[in-house]
Amino acid sequence: LQRTITQQEGAAPQAENVSGLVAGRDWLFADNNYYIDTSHVVSVIRLCLESDDPELLRRALELTDYGARLGPMFQYRGEPPFEDVYHDHAIYLRALLGEDVDAAVVHFKRKAEESDPDQAGAAPAQVLVGLLARLRRYEQAIDVSLTHLRDADPNHLACPNVIQLCQMAGDYARLTRLAREQGDLLSFAAARMQV
Numbered sequence: 449l450q451r452t453i454t455q456q457e458g459a460a461p462q463a464e465n466v467s468g469l470v471a472g473r474d475w476l477f478a479d480n481n482y483y484i485d486t487s488h489v490v491s492v493i494r495l496c497l498e499s500d501d502p503e504l505l506r507r508a509l510e511l512t513d514y515g516a517r518l519g520p521m522f523q524y525r526g527e528p529p530f531e532d533v534y535h536d537h538a539i540y541l542r543a544l545l546g547e548d549v550d551a552a553v554v555h556f557k558r559k560a561e562e563s564d565p566d567q568a569g570a571a572p573a574q575v576l577v578g579l580l581a582r583l584r585r586y587e588q589a590i591d592v593s594l595t596h597l598r599d600a601d602p603n604h605l606a607c608p609n610v611i612q613l614c615q616m617a618g619d620y621a622r623l624t625r626l627a628r629e630q631g632d633l634l635s636f637a638a639a640r641m642q643v
Contacts, residue, residue: 449461449466449469449470449476449483450469452476452483453469453473453476456475465507465510466507466510466511466513466514467509467510467513467514470513470514470517474517476517477517477518477519479519480518480519480520480521480522481519482518482519482522486515486518486522486524489511489514489515490515490524490526490533492508492511493508493511493512493515493533493534493537493541494537496508496541497537497540497541497544502545505541505544505545506545508537508541509538509541509542509545512534512535512537512538512541513534513538515533515534516534516535516538527568527571528559528563528567528568528569528571528572529556529559529560529563529568529571529572529575529576530575536555539551539552539555539556540552540556540575540579543579543583544579544582544583549583552579553576553579553580553583553585553588556572556575556576556579557576557592559572559575559576560572560573560575560576560592560596570596570597570600570605571606573592573593573595573596573597574597574605574606574607575606575607576589576592576596577589577592577593577596577597577607577608577613578606578607578608580592581607581608581613581616584616586613586614586616586617586619587617587619589608589613590610590613590614590617590619590622593607593609593610593613594610597609597610598610611623
């Protein structure tokens with residue numbers, strides 16, 4: 449991007465981040481131009497979702513800004529709940545950075561509630577539970593898990609299961625009740641010791 453801008457504008461750009469480089473320069477993406485393999489951009493964004501490093505999350509957010517500006521032929525449809533790959537990932541990343549958190553929760557809650565489990569599986573609910581857990585909104589995460597993931601095998605979840613969420617929340621009374629319902633003797637005994 450810097451090289452292309454320097455060649456086009458005759459001077460090196462002042463911005464050092466991706467968002468600053470592309471701002472006001474729609475010509476960079478004319479005629480479906482791109483500057484890195486677009487499948488790599490999406491892969492990097494997805495990998496960064498697991499990070500707790502604010503700098504890395506910020507860089508991934510910049511990549512969503514870059515991706516959103518790509519031409520129509522590079523606007524891939526993603527898997528639920530990230531169907532609009534760059535837009536949905538940007539919302540998630542902003543929430544992890546503490547920006548527009550409530551709007552992100554509403555966004556992904558809507559996706560979990562409106563998704564067709566036969567088409568999307570449990571992914572939208574798992575993403576929402578994972579986001580809520582990362583935001584330390586454990587009670588909300590427990591409620592979503594009980595609503596959407598009650599019958600899911602806890603060993604196949606990509607998010608904390610309801611027992612783990614109760615432990616994170618320090619809600620040992622609820623943990624006791626749920627462990628009893630699920631026949632999880634170890635969690636039941638551990639929870640009883642905490643009550």
